[in-house]
Amino acid sequence: MAMQVSAGVTAPATPLARTRRIFPWVVFTLTFGLLLSDYMSRQVLSAVFPFLKQEWGLTDTQLGTLTSVVALTVGILAVPLSLVGDRWGRSKSVVLMAVVWSVATIGCALAAGFGHLLTARLLIGVGEAAYGSVGLAVVLAVFAASKRASLTGAFMAGGSFGSVLGVALGGALAAQYGWRAAFTVMGVFGMVLALLYWVLVSDRKLAAHKIDDAADTGPKLAGGQGRAKLSTLFSTPSVVLAYFGGGLQLFIAGSLFAWLPSYFNRGYDMLPAKAAKVAAVFILIMGIGMIVCGVISDRAGRKAPINKWTTAITFSAVTVVFLAAGFSVKPGGLQMLLLAVGCFFAGGTTGPTGAMVARLTHESIRATAFGTYTFFNNVLGLAAGPLVTGVLADKYGLETAMKYVPLVAVAAIVLLIAGRQAYPSSIRKLDAAAERAA
Numbered sequence: 001m002a003m004q005v006s007a008g009v010t011a012p013a014t015p016l017a018r019t020r021r022i023f024p025w026v027v028f029t030l031t032f033g034l035l036l037s038d039y040m041s042r043q044v045l046s047a048v049f050p051f052l053k054q055e056w057g058l059t060d061t062q063l064g065t066l067t068s069v070v071a072l073t074v075g076i077l078a079v080p081l082s083l084v085g086d087r088w089g090r091s092k093s094v095v096l097m098a099v100v101w102s103v104a105t106i107g108c109a110l111a112a113g114f115g116h117l118l119t120a121r122l123l124i125g126v127g128e129a130a131y132g133s134v135g136l137a138v139v140l141a142v143f144a145a146s147k148r149a150s151l152t153g154a155f156m157a158g159g160s161f162g163s164v165l166g167v168a169l170g171g172a173l174a175a176q177y178g179w180r181a182a183f184t185v186m187g188v189f190g191m192v193l194a195l196l197y198w199v200l201v202s203d204r205k206l207a208a209h210k211i212d213d214a215a216d217t218g219p220k221l222a223g224g225q226g227r228a229k230l231s232t233l234f235s236t237p238s239v240v241l242a243y244f245g246g247g248l249q250l251f252i253a254g255s256l257f258a259w260l261p262s263y264f265n266r267g268y269d270m271l272p273a274k275a276a277k278v279a280a281v282f283i284l285i286m287g288i289g290m291i292v293c294g295v296i297s298d299r300a301g302r303k304a305p306i307n308k309w310t311t312a313i314t315f316s317a318v319t320v321v322f323l324a325a326g327f328s329v330k331p332g333g334l335q336m337l338l339l340a341v342g343c344f345f346a347g348g349t350t351g352p353t354g355a356m357v358a359r360l361t362h363e364s365i366r367a368t369a370f371g372t373y374t375f376f377n378n379v380l381g382l383a384a385g386p387l388v389t390g391v392l393a394d395k396y397g398l399e400t401a402m403k404y405v406p407l408v409a410v411a412a413i414v415l416l417i418a419g420r421q422a423y424p425s426s427i428r429k430l431d432a433a434a435e436r437a438a
Contacts, residue, residue, distance in 0.1 A: 039162025064390020073125025082371025153294020171276025250381025
């Protein structure tokens with residue numbers, strides 16, 4: 001007998017309905033948690049720079065290399081491993097990647113010298129290579145398209161929050177128990193989360209909860225085609241400019257992640273543990289900014305998606321003004337204020353540019369699209385930033401080197417403006433291709 005519901009009375013949610021509401025947030029929470037682990041393992045190194053410099057006598061260029069080798073490996077392997085993730089199974093790929101980077105992080109604790117540590121860091125990059133792209137594709141598949149910039153910004157902010165935890169917790173552990181303990185704790189944390197993901201998330205469950213949202217979902221496929229061609233990753237000028245513009249902007253974030261602890265250690269004569277805590281506050285501000293900027297972009301793009309390009313350009317412009325001013329004044333309260341504002345907007349382009357990549361590529365190869373996005377983010381940004389800054393620091397001093405970092409945003413702004421101008425014609429090109437294929 002069918003259950004009767006009186007007018008004006010809402011029927012209680014069924015267990016299936018509750019599960020469909022809860023599961024996407026379980027996916028987001030665990031995937032976000034693993035991104036925290038990803039960046040904790042990656043950025044804990046920054047907190048122990050002073051310890052390694054003292055114990056092994058490393059140069060700033062060597063320290064920058066230890067940071068950049070992870071991002072460079074991620075950039076090189078992001079596309080091929082993201083393609084594997086799209087085809088082999090995204091949840092299985094997530095678990096395997098987390099296990100690899102966690103074991104490699106524990107391996108860092110066993111390093112006997114620079115060469116050993118560099119090898120372990122390279123293996124961390126192998127594990128993390130496709131995680132950002134596959135993980136983000138997993139999250140976007142179970143949520144409505146209207147939340148893309150917000151979710152992308154929030155997910156990418158996990159990098160900042162993970163960096164905060166890695167730097168702050170790593171600095172405290174290193175000061176209390178030695179730098180090897182810091183790597184060990186980060187590795188164990190990742191292993192625990194990987195186990196939880198393996199138990200609670202599967203490709204079958206992801207397929208059952210996939211959202212087929214008709215709004216702003218990306219280009220359509222040719223009639224009957226199950227998977228988009230890889231050539232569509234670069235099929236429009238707008239998506240290419242999103243890759244390049246977003247990647248260059250992250251040059252600044254990469255430099256801040258790696259060098260803020262050392263900057264406060266040297267410029268303010270802080271002990272390494274205190275410098276790490278202060279730097280962690282600024283990195284936290286950057287993560288909060290990613291979330292807020294993503295929400296702003298989604299709201300601005302409700303009436304016209306092209307407005308997301310405008311917000312990205314604005315965030316980049318504010319970054320260069322405040323960070324350039326901040327690193328040009330003497331250490332003190334004014335500098336702290338200027339750097340805080342600049343850090344808030346430094347990663348703000350990730351939400352809108354990530355949303356544009358999603359809009360201009362098909363869901364069937366979205367992990368690969370984000371792998372391409374990750375390649376540019378890492379090679380142009382997260383890998384280049386720490387290394388170039390380290391080389392400049394060896395030559396001119398760290399305080400002088402940091403003055404040049406924000407200027408990269410000027411090039412990012414030029415590319416984002418060009419992407420905005422190309423966006424309408426890029427959308428028309430995709431729509432025309434879909435009509436011809438229908």
